[in-house]
Amino acid sequence: MKGNTLITGVTGNLGRLVLNNLLEEYSSDQQLSILVRDINKATDFKNIGITVYVGDYNNYDSLVSAFKNIDNLYFVSGNDIVNRTKQHENVIGAAKEAGVKHVVYTSFIRENETETSPIARIAHSHLKTENWLKNSGIDYTILKHTIYADFIPMFLGENFLETGIAYLPAGEGKNSFVTRNDMAEVGAKILTSLEAHKNKEYNIVNENTISFRDIVSQISEITGKPIQYISPTQLEYIETLTKSGVPKDYIGMFTGFAEAFKQEEFIKTGTTIQSLIGRKPTSINEFLTQVYQK
Incomplete structure (x- = not known):
């Protein structure tokens, strides 16, 4: 890692x-920097x-x-979906003007x-940003992350262990999940050897795929609790969440991702993680065991 490296999203x-x-x-004595919006959060x-x-980013x-x-800039994509496209345009434009090299x-x-x-609404800003980066004249490495394994509990809901029902319209679609820890290790490894990754794109995916039905089955085995996986229609799902008082924006996000899971939007697999960090990615069973084993 040569020069001064700045990490966003810390x-x-x-x-x-x-x-x-x-x-x-x-x-x-390494040259490591971070970007924060609020200086009061930077004391540590x-x-x-x-x-x-x-x-x-605004x-x-x-x-x-x-x-x-x-x-060198490690650019974590923004989480403000409504304003993210403009935010990302700002980041790439500013990096170019400031003379960032990678x-x-x-x-x-x-x-x-x-x-x-x-999930076109979510994809839009990523596609735009990739194109801006490729046309910026700056050296780049694009890490195409699959869905975080860490999000699985969120999609299953807070109470499914108590109710014994996992309710998500993801059908039987199989998808690749990777833990946030593994993605971070990949990012750090890339940053320590940037010359080898100049102007490259990597699919940061697991070596295997899994359906939510199989995920629920594994959680049931880990916890010893019977859990039924129910994949309703989108309309039923939306009506159920609406009646439960879930905010409209969240319902839209959950429904969109569930349909993406059903359509296998994250089905790509590969061995990139192992080639980069020297070990296999964390398996979903390992992750679920860490989360649900008491």
């Missing part, structure tokens, strides 16, 4: 895990000698200022890049 999960991986591997990082820059000038001494971008895997995709 007050969230992925960026912080990437930073932690880098801190474990490098000495205190300052205390361990990390250089802190203040910048906001504020182009703040990004140019933050990036002006940066060589951007590692966390994109996402997909099968369907058209407007017919059940």
